[in-house]
Amino acid sequence: MHTVWKGSISFGLVNIPIRMFTATEHRDVRFRQLHSVCSTPIRYAKTCPTCDREVDASEIVRGFEYEKGNFVIVKDEDLERITPETRKAIEILDFVELSEIDPIYFEKSYYLSPQETGEKAYALLREAMRQSGKIGIARLTLRNRQSLAVIRIYGPAILMETIFYPDEVRSVAQVPALPADDVELAENELSMARQLIENMSTTFDPSQYTDLYRQELHELIEKKLEGQEVAAAPAAPKANVIDLMQALKESIAAAEKAGIDKPARLKTDPTGADQTGNKPSAAPAGTDQPAGRKKTTTKKLKRKKSGT
Amino acid sequence: MLKPIIPMEPVSSDIIPQGSDWIAQIKWDGVRILTYFEGHKVRLYNRRLRERTHHYPEITEVSAYCDARSVILDGEVIALGSDAKPSFHEVMRRDGIRRLEQVPRMQKLVPVTYMIFDVLFRNGEWLHSRPLQERLAILAEVVKPTDHIQPVSSHANAHGLFEAVKQHEMEGIVLKQVMSPYVIGVKHDAWLKIKNYRDLIAVIGGFTFREGGMSAVLLGLYDEAHRLHFIGQTGAGTLTQQEWKALGEVLRLSVIPESPFVNKPKRQANVRWVRPMIPVKIKYAEWTAGRSLRQPTLQALVEMAPEACTFRAETQQT
Numbered sequence: 001m002h003t004v005w006k007g008s009i010s011f012g013l014v015n016i017p018i019r020m021f022t023a024t025e026h027r028d029v030r031f032r033q034l035h036s037v038c039s040t041p042i043r044y045a046k047t048c049p050t051c052d053r054e055v056d057a058s059e060i061v062r063g064f065e066y067e068k069g070n071f072v073i074v075k076d077e078d079l080e081r082i083t084p085e086t087r088k089a090i091e092i093l094d095f096v097e098l099s100e101i102d103p104i105y106f107e108k109s110y111y112l113s114p115q116e117t118g119e120k121a122y123a124l125l126r127e128a129m130r131q132s133g134k135i136g137i138a139r140l141t142l143r144n145r146q147s148l149a150v151i152r153i154y155g156p157a158i159l160m161e162t163i164f165y166p167d168e169v170r171s172v173a174q175v176p177a178l179p180a181d182d183v184e185l186a187e188n189e190l191s192m193a194r195q196l197i198e199n200m201s202t203t204f205d206p207s208q209y210t211d212l213y214r215q216e217l218h219e220l221i222e223k224k225l226e227g228q229e230v231a232a233a234p235a236a237p238k239a240n241v242i243d244l245m246q247a248l249k250e251s252i253a254a255a256e257k258a259g260i261d262k263p264a265r266l267k268t269d270p271t272g273a274d275q276t277g278n279k280p281s282a283a284p285a286g287t288d289q290p291a292g293r294k295k296t297t298t299k300k301l302k303r304k305k306s307g308t
Numbered sequence: 309m310l311k312p313i314i315p316m317e318p319v320s321s322d323i324i325p326q327g328s329d330w331i332a333q334i335k336w337d338g339v340r341i342l343t344y345f346e347g348h349k350v351r352l353y354n355r356r357l358r359e360r361t362h363h364y365p366e367i368t369e370v371s372a373y374c375d376a377r378s379v380i381l382d383g384e385v386i387a388l389g390s391d392a393k394p395s396f397h398e399v400m401r402r403d404g405i406r407r408l409e410q411v412p413r414m415q416k417l418v419p420v421t422y423m424i425f426d427v428l429f430r431n432g433e434w435l436h437s438r439p440l441q442e443r444l445a446i447l448a449e450v451v452k453p454t455d456h457i458q459p460v461s462s463h464a465n466a467h468g469l470f471e472a473v474k475q476h477e478m479e480g481i482v483l484k485q486v487m488s489p490y491v492i493g494v495k496h497d498a499w500l501k502i503k504n505y506r507d508l509i510a511v512i513g514g515f516t517f518r519e520g521g522m523s524a525v526l527l528g529l530y531d532e533a534h535r536l537h538f539i540g541q542t543g544a545g546t547l548t549q550q551e552w553k554a555l556g557e558v559l560r561l562s563v564i565p566e567s568p569f570v571n572k573p574k575r576q577a578n579v580r581w582v583r584p585m586i587p588v589k590i591k592y593a594e595w596t597a598g599r600s601l602r603q604p605t606l607q608a609l610v611e612m613a614p615e616a617c618t619f620r621a622e623t624q625q626t
Contacts, residue, residue, distance in 0.1 A: 040549055225413060241421040241458055244392060244476070248334065251472030256465060 001111075005142065007088035009112065009151070009158075011125060015089070017118040023109035023159065029217045088141075090160065092151060095134040101150060105163040112151075112158045122158065129153050310344045310429065312353040313492045315382055318482050318499035324466045325500065330483050331440075332466035335501055336423045337394045337479040338386035339403045343422075345370040346378045354403075362408050365415060366456035367422040373457040376450045377431045382490075383424035383460070389546070393478060396507075396589060397546040400608040424451055425460035428490055436490040440498075443490065473504050480504045507591045509610055510539060511584040511617040513568045515559050518578065522556035526573055527604065528584060530618045536584055537619075538569040539599065540592075545606030555609070558586065587612045 005020040033042040045054050063071030090112075114122035129135070129152070136151035142162070150161045172178075324332075340355040341364065350368045352360040361368060364385055374381070387402060389395030401418050405411055427447045428436045435443050444462060451459050462484075463469045470481050480503035488498030513536055514526035524543050528536040544552040562582045573579070589607040596602050 038549060040553075240455075241386070241388065241423075244388070244394075245458070245461075248472050248476060251475050252463065252465070252468045255468040255471035255475075 004110070006115070007090065007140070008118070009092065009125070009138075010089045011092045011136075014121055014125075016121040016125060017115040018090075018112045018122070018158075019115055020160070021111045021113070023111045023154075027211065027214060029214055029221070090138045090140040090149065090151070092136040092138045094137045095129075095132070096137060097133070098135045098150075098152060101135075101163070104169055106150070107162045107164055110160045110162075111154075112160055126153060126158055129158075309349075310346060310378075310380060312342065312344065312351070312357050313380075313428070314357065315340060315342060315355050316491050316493070316499065317355075317495040318501040319495055319497045321483070321497075321500035321502055324470065324481075324502055325483055328464070329486055330466065331462040331464065331486055332469045333425060333460045333462055333482050333484065334469065334473060334478065335480040335482045335503070336384040336386050336460070337396050338384040338399045338420075338423070341367075341383060341385045341422065342428075343367065343370060343379070343381040343383075345374065345376070345380070360403065362411060363402055363405060364420060364422070365411065366420055373454045374451050378429065379427060379431075379450065380429035381424050381447075381451070382426040382428060383422050385420050385422050387418050387420045393476065395546065397608045400610075404609075404611070420456065422457050423460050424457065426490060427451075428492075436492060439487045439489065440484055441486040470502060470504070478504060505591055505593065507589055507607065509587050509612060509617055510590050511536070511614045512559065512582060512586045512588060513538065513584045514573070514579055514581045515556070516541065516578050517580065521553065522559065523578075525555075525559070525588070525606070526569070526579070527588070527590060527601070528569055528617070530615060532618075532620065534615070535570040536568050537599065538571050538573045540590075540601035540604045541573070542590065542604040542606045545591075546608070547606055555586070584614050584617075587614055587617050 001021040003019045004022055007018065007020070009016040009018055034040060035042060046057075046060065047053065048055050062074045064074055065071055138149045138151050138160070140147055140149055147162045148165055150163055152159055152161070339360075341352050341360060342355075344351045344353070350361065350370050352364060352368065354360050367385070370379065370381075385399060385403070386394040387398035389398050398418050399420060402411075402414055402420055405414060424447065426440075427443050427450065428434065430446060430450065435446065447459060451457065453459060466481060466483055473479075473481055480501055483500040483502065485498040488496075491498070508529075510527040510529055512525045513528040515522050516524045516526070524541040526541045527539050529539055530536055547555065559580075559582050562585055563580050564583050565581070567573075567581045568584050587610050589610050590601065590604045591607050592601040592605070593603040594601075
């Protein structure tokens with residue numbers, strides 16, 4: 001796990017230095033979009049329809065669309081001026097009962113662990129919260145944004161849940177077609193429904209719920225990998241070395257039939273430059289060989305070469 | 309435990325020697341790999357003594373293709389391109405794997421073949437001072453071909469072989485003296501390579517761009533005074549679109565204001581200069597009189613110190 005934030009829990013006069021880790025993660029199978037023709041990942045280009053060209057990041061500014069087509073430009077400096085002071089602290093404001101907070105408020109969970117000097121104070125806060133059964137309501141600045149959070153105990157750790165501000169939770173009154181509470185219900189139907197709930201009741205065991213779709217996706221991908229059903233590769237070579245060796249053999253036979261076994265037909269040097277000394281800085285490859293070897297080559301050949 | 313050795317290398321030659329004391333073999337364009345097999349343990353090393361054991365599972369089952377209690381084999385690992393010819397670019401997709409968990413997947417995408425041409429050690433005994441013809445006889449005795457293993461064949465008619473290699477647009481041939489020993493760690497003229505096409509490793513010192521991206525990279529080699537000379541430019545060559553794009557992104561990050569070249573490339577419009585950092589393998593037809601490459605094409609990115617991309621290294625290595 002990597003640290004996403006460093007700071008402290010401030011609790012009355014006590015400061016507990018802590019590190020923060022993300023507690024949950026999405027395990028969705030992620031796909032990339034490819035061009036179907038060549039399997040290249042699609043690139044998103046930011047373009048300006050007016051100037052009709054791609055736009056560099058340095059040319060982009062932030063605009064707030066206060067009405068359709070009309071913008072207020074907001075610069076980095078503007079934002080910096082109002083960014084809340086980063087106090088690097090999770091400030092516990094109150095302690096409340098967990099049951100008082102509806103789960104609808106919970107946004108994201110983070111584990112907190114003590115930094116070097118904070119162990120004792122951490123253990124103290126943890127134990128006190130365990131004994132009182134209360135949870136803390138805290139305020140912190142995370143990613144330039146002031147957040148509201150709940151501090152609670154999860155196993156051996158102090159856990160922080162960021163929570164939505166009340167005005168971020170949509171009012172249930174906006175949900176259409178909810179039946180009124182005083183709708184008349186037949187007593188026997190209600191008792192049957194209660195019976196059903198009774199029969200389906202169990203204790204919560206998260207491990208029994210797995211994401212079947214994700215599992216099947218993984219299996220599908222595994223199978224495709226095994227069966228070489230893999231994009232991106234330019235079609236795996238169908239030819240093999242044995243075919244190539246056979247083709248070469250036939251070419252040699254044909255060459256021999258055509259009488260190529262004499263050096264007279266030879267032109268091995270594709271670079272006239274070597275012989276004329278144009279190749280940079282070092283001697284041409286043929287000239288650094290000892291004379292002893294050269295006597296095996298024919299004079300006729302040399303003459304032929306220098307003549308061409 | 310057998311200590312990895314630096315293999316013997318051929319010397320470049322423009323002429324095919326005459327005589328029955330020479331045999332000719334195809335020069336397979338791939339990655340030089342030596343196999344060290346000691347009963348249970350197998351290790352693979354390249355010519356720079358970097359271990360490659362886990363890169364090529366196809367060839368580490370030594371007892372499946374080699375009848376020896378212990379052995380050192382020398383050969384070239386090759387992969388075929390879409391044109392059914394050995395492709396340096398393809399084999400680098402295997403050799404360049406950093407995260408070894410990728411190997412099984414890439415093994416399916418890029419199958420390789422080990423073209424074995426020498427044996428240096430067998431059943432506890434060093435063979436490198438024995439004459440080539442004896443080593444080849446032993447090689448034929450111990451190695452049996454499989455889907456991924458092929459012994460390199462030897463030919464008496466070098467000219468016929470070279471003709472066939474030209475016809476199939478392959479890299480070239482190697483001539484070997486049949487009575488010669490295997491000279492460890494040396495570039496020795498008992499082996500001569502005659503190339504059909506040439507290649508070298510140059511460093512990228514700039515790029516040109518058109519609307520929509522990079523259009524070519526500018527290539528350079530260092531001289532003895534460590535000055536970088538512009539020697540030509542090339543497009544994507546055998547790189548895939550993704551690789552070319554990725555290369556472009558890396559180059560964009562290393563842009564510098566001044567040209568790193570001592571000589572000025574002709575084209576100056578739409579050019580960006582970059583810190584010379586990325587060595588690339590270039591196939592080319594020949595040098596022009598003006599110290600530049602004719603028909604350079606990009607083959608692959610290679611792992612090498614950029615300052616080793618010199619004229620001197622080039623004339624020795626290819």
